Amino acid sequence: MLSVADIMNLDSHIHSCYSGDSRSKPKNIINQAIFIGLDIIAISDHNTTKGSKIAIAEAKSKNIIVVPSIEISSSQGHIIGFGVDVDIPKGLTPDDTIDKIYDNGGIPIIPHPFSFYRNGLFSSLSPFELNIEAIEVKNARYIFGYSNYKSRSLARKKNLAEIGASDSHFIDSIGDSYTEIRDIDSDPTIDNIIDAIRFKKTIAKGKKTSNFLIAKEVFNKKFNRTY
Ligand SMILES: [Zn+2]
Protein backbone atom coordinates (compact mmCIF):
# COMPACT_ATOMS: atom_id res chain seq x y z
CA MET A 1 0.00 0.00 0.00
CA LEU A 2 1.23 3.47 -0.76
CA SER A 3 2.01 5.52 2.28
CA VAL A 4 1.12 9.03 1.36
CA ALA A 5 2.99 12.02 2.72
CA ASP A 6 0.67 14.99 2.70
CA ILE A 7 3.10 17.51 1.35
CA MET A 8 6.71 17.56 0.18
CA ASN A 9 8.68 20.70 -0.53
CA LEU A 10 10.76 20.87 -3.70
CA ASP A 11 13.28 23.44 -4.94
CA SER A 12 13.93 22.33 -8.52
CA HIS A 13 16.28 25.10 -9.60
CA ILE A 14 19.48 25.61 -7.57
CA HIS A 15 22.89 26.48 -9.05
CA SER A 16 26.15 25.02 -7.74
CA CYS A 17 29.80 25.93 -8.23
CA TYR A 18 29.84 23.75 -11.38
CA SER A 19 27.43 26.17 -13.04
CA GLY A 20 29.94 28.91 -13.82
CA ASP A 21 27.96 31.55 -11.94
CA SER A 22 27.67 30.30 -8.36
CA ARG A 23 30.09 29.36 -5.60
CA SER A 24 27.78 27.05 -3.68
CA LYS A 25 29.27 23.60 -3.04
CA PRO A 26 26.84 20.68 -3.47
CA LYS A 27 27.49 19.56 0.12
CA ASN A 28 26.61 22.98 1.53
CA ILE A 29 23.51 23.20 -0.69
CA ILE A 30 22.29 19.88 0.71
CA ASN A 31 22.93 20.86 4.32
CA GLN A 32 21.12 24.17 3.88
CA ALA A 33 18.20 22.53 2.07
CA ILE A 34 17.75 20.04 4.93
CA PHE A 35 18.12 22.81 7.49
CA ILE A 36 15.31 24.91 6.01
CA GLY A 37 12.98 21.92 5.59
CA LEU A 38 13.13 21.06 1.90
CA ASP A 39 12.40 17.41 1.08
CA ILE A 40 13.48 17.33 -2.56
CA ILE A 41 15.98 19.46 -4.48
CA ALA A 42 17.56 19.57 -7.92
CA ILE A 43 20.84 21.17 -8.90
CA SER A 44 20.00 22.66 -12.31
CA ASP A 45 23.34 24.01 -13.47
CA HIS A 46 23.92 25.64 -16.84
CA ASN A 47 24.65 22.93 -19.43
CA THR A 48 26.22 20.41 -17.08
CA THR A 49 25.05 17.63 -14.76
CA LYS A 50 28.35 17.50 -12.88
CA GLY A 51 27.12 19.34 -9.77
CA SER A 52 23.87 17.41 -9.87
CA LYS A 53 25.74 14.08 -9.86
CA ILE A 54 28.02 15.11 -7.01
CA ALA A 55 24.98 16.23 -4.99
CA ILE A 56 23.20 12.91 -5.62
CA ALA A 57 26.23 10.98 -4.32
CA GLU A 58 26.54 13.35 -1.37
CA ALA A 59 22.86 12.97 -0.40
CA LYS A 60 22.89 9.17 -0.22
CA SER A 61 23.24 9.02 3.56
CA LYS A 62 21.04 12.07 4.16
CA ASN A 63 17.39 12.72 4.63
CA ILE A 64 16.73 14.48 1.34
CA ILE A 65 16.04 13.44 -2.26
CA VAL A 66 18.19 14.94 -5.01
CA VAL A 67 16.69 14.67 -8.49
CA PRO A 68 19.13 14.78 -11.43
CA SER A 69 18.71 17.94 -13.49
CA ILE A 70 20.28 20.44 -15.90
CA GLU A 71 19.41 23.94 -17.19
CA ILE A 72 20.03 23.81 -20.92
CA SER A 73 20.67 26.89 -23.07
CA SER A 74 18.56 26.06 -26.13
CA SER A 75 18.89 28.25 -29.22
CA GLN A 76 15.98 30.40 -28.01
CA GLY A 77 16.21 30.29 -24.24
CA HIS A 78 16.69 28.25 -21.09
CA ILE A 79 14.93 24.91 -20.50
CA ILE A 80 15.34 22.74 -17.40
CA GLY A 81 15.63 19.01 -17.96
CA PHE A 82 14.25 17.88 -14.61
CA GLY A 83 15.05 14.20 -14.00
CA VAL A 84 17.78 14.15 -16.68
CA ASP A 85 21.22 12.79 -15.76
CA VAL A 86 23.06 13.29 -19.06
CA ASP A 87 24.53 16.46 -20.55
CA ILE A 88 22.14 17.53 -23.30
CA PRO A 89 24.11 19.85 -25.60
CA LYS A 90 23.36 23.56 -25.63
CA GLY A 91 22.32 25.40 -28.80
CA LEU A 92 19.69 22.90 -30.02
CA THR A 93 16.24 24.19 -30.97
CA PRO A 94 13.70 24.25 -28.13
CA ASP A 95 11.80 21.36 -29.78
CA ASP A 96 14.91 19.20 -30.05
CA THR A 97 15.96 20.06 -26.50
CA ILE A 98 12.52 19.07 -25.18
CA ASP A 99 12.57 15.81 -27.18
CA LYS A 100 15.94 14.92 -25.67
CA ILE A 101 14.67 15.65 -22.16
CA TYR A 102 11.77 13.23 -22.69
CA ASP A 103 14.05 10.65 -24.36
CA ASN A 104 16.20 10.71 -21.22
CA GLY A 105 13.30 10.15 -18.85
CA GLY A 106 12.88 13.73 -17.66
CA ILE A 107 10.23 16.41 -17.85
CA PRO A 108 10.92 19.90 -19.20
CA ILE A 109 10.28 22.83 -16.89
CA ILE A 110 10.53 26.27 -18.46
CA PRO A 111 12.38 28.56 -16.01
CA HIS A 112 11.70 32.33 -15.78
CA PRO A 113 9.74 32.02 -19.09
CA PHE A 114 9.07 35.71 -19.72
CA SER A 115 12.29 37.19 -18.36
CA PHE A 116 13.88 38.56 -21.54
CA TYR A 117 17.10 39.65 -19.83
CA ARG A 118 17.71 36.13 -18.52
CA ASN A 119 17.07 34.17 -21.71
CA GLY A 120 13.45 33.39 -20.90
CA LEU A 121 12.15 31.09 -23.64
CA PHE A 122 8.87 32.93 -24.21
CA SER A 123 10.46 36.30 -24.76
CA SER A 124 11.41 35.02 -28.23
CA LEU A 125 8.95 32.21 -28.92
CA SER A 126 5.21 31.63 -28.60
CA PRO A 127 4.40 29.23 -25.76
CA PHE A 128 1.66 27.76 -27.90
CA GLU A 129 4.18 26.26 -30.32
CA LEU A 130 5.73 23.92 -27.75
CA ASN A 131 4.87 20.64 -26.10
CA ILE A 132 5.26 21.56 -22.43
CA GLU A 133 3.67 20.56 -19.14
CA ALA A 134 5.33 22.69 -16.48
CA ILE A 135 6.63 26.24 -16.08
CA GLU A 136 8.05 28.32 -13.27
CA VAL A 137 5.35 30.76 -12.20
CA LYS A 138 7.34 31.87 -9.17
CA ASN A 139 11.05 32.34 -9.77
CA ALA A 140 12.49 34.02 -6.67
CA ARG A 141 14.89 36.22 -8.62
CA TYR A 142 12.82 39.15 -9.76
CA ILE A 143 12.61 42.87 -9.20
CA PHE A 144 8.97 43.77 -9.95
CA GLY A 145 7.36 40.38 -10.58
CA TYR A 146 5.68 41.13 -13.90
CA SER A 147 7.23 38.14 -15.68
CA ASN A 148 6.04 35.80 -12.91
CA TYR A 149 2.57 37.30 -13.25
CA LYS A 150 2.55 36.63 -17.01
CA SER A 151 3.80 33.14 -16.39
CA ARG A 152 1.03 32.33 -13.94
CA SER A 153 -1.62 33.57 -16.39
CA LEU A 154 -0.14 31.34 -19.07
CA ALA A 155 -0.10 28.32 -16.75
CA ARG A 156 -3.78 28.83 -15.96
CA LYS A 157 -4.67 29.33 -19.63
CA LYS A 158 -2.72 26.32 -20.86
CA ASN A 159 -3.37 24.13 -17.81
CA LEU A 160 0.32 23.66 -16.93
CA ALA A 161 1.90 22.54 -13.67
CA GLU A 162 2.86 25.61 -11.62
CA ILE A 163 6.40 25.49 -10.26
CA GLY A 164 8.08 27.73 -7.68
CA ALA A 165 11.89 27.73 -7.52
CA SER A 166 14.68 29.78 -6.01
CA ASP A 167 17.07 29.82 -9.00
CA SER A 168 19.53 30.25 -6.17
CA HIS A 169 23.13 31.23 -6.81
CA PHE A 170 23.84 31.63 -3.08
CA ILE A 171 23.34 29.32 -0.14
CA ASP A 172 21.23 31.98 1.60
CA SER A 173 18.60 32.11 -1.14
CA ILE A 174 17.92 28.37 -1.45
CA GLY A 175 14.21 27.68 -0.98
CA ASP A 176 13.18 31.36 -1.20
CA SER A 177 10.58 30.10 -3.67
CA TYR A 178 9.68 26.43 -3.88
CA THR A 179 6.97 23.99 -4.92
CA GLU A 180 4.64 22.21 -2.57
CA ILE A 181 3.85 18.76 -3.95
CA ARG A 182 0.65 17.21 -2.62
CA ASP A 183 -0.52 13.60 -2.35
CA ILE A 184 2.84 12.04 -2.97
CA ASP A 185 4.26 8.73 -1.72
CA SER A 186 6.25 9.36 1.47
CA ASP A 187 9.26 7.64 -0.09
CA PRO A 188 8.91 8.73 -3.71
CA THR A 189 11.03 7.62 -6.65
CA ILE A 190 12.22 10.13 -9.24
CA ASP A 191 9.40 8.89 -11.50
CA ASN A 192 6.82 9.49 -8.74
CA ILE A 193 8.05 13.07 -8.41
CA ILE A 194 7.95 13.65 -12.18
CA ASP A 195 4.43 12.17 -12.29
CA ALA A 196 3.29 14.44 -9.46
CA ILE A 197 4.39 17.41 -11.59
CA ARG A 198 2.79 15.92 -14.68
CA PHE A 199 -0.52 15.48 -12.81
CA LYS A 200 -0.25 19.05 -11.52
CA LYS A 201 -0.19 18.27 -7.81
CA THR A 202 1.92 21.39 -7.37
CA ILE A 203 1.54 24.77 -5.70
CA ALA A 204 4.17 27.47 -6.19
CA LYS A 205 5.09 29.13 -2.89
CA GLY A 206 7.62 31.37 -1.22
CA LYS A 207 9.08 34.81 -1.51
CA LYS A 208 11.39 36.93 -3.58
CA THR A 209 15.15 36.79 -3.05
CA SER A 210 16.52 39.99 -1.50
CA ASN A 211 17.66 42.71 -3.89
CA PHE A 212 21.02 42.62 -2.14
CA LEU A 213 21.67 39.00 -3.16
CA ILE A 214 20.39 39.58 -6.70
CA ALA A 215 22.74 42.56 -7.10
CA LYS A 216 25.63 40.55 -5.71
CA GLU A 217 25.03 37.84 -8.27
CA VAL A 218 24.82 40.26 -11.21
CA PHE A 219 28.14 41.70 -10.05
CA ASN A 220 29.77 38.24 -9.84
CA LYS A 221 28.52 37.31 -13.31
CA LYS A 222 30.36 40.18 -14.95
CA PHE A 223 33.56 38.36 -14.08
CA ASN A 224 32.55 34.81 -14.54
CA ARG A 225 30.10 34.27 -17.38
CA THR A 226 30.49 30.98 -19.22
CA TYR A 227 27.06 30.15 -20.56
ZN1 LIG B 1 18.04 30.49 -16.51
Ligand SMILES: [Zn+2]
Ligand atom coordinates in the same frame (compact mmCIF):
# COMPACT_ATOMS: atom_id res chain seq x y z
ZN1 LIG C 1 19.05 29.15 -13.44
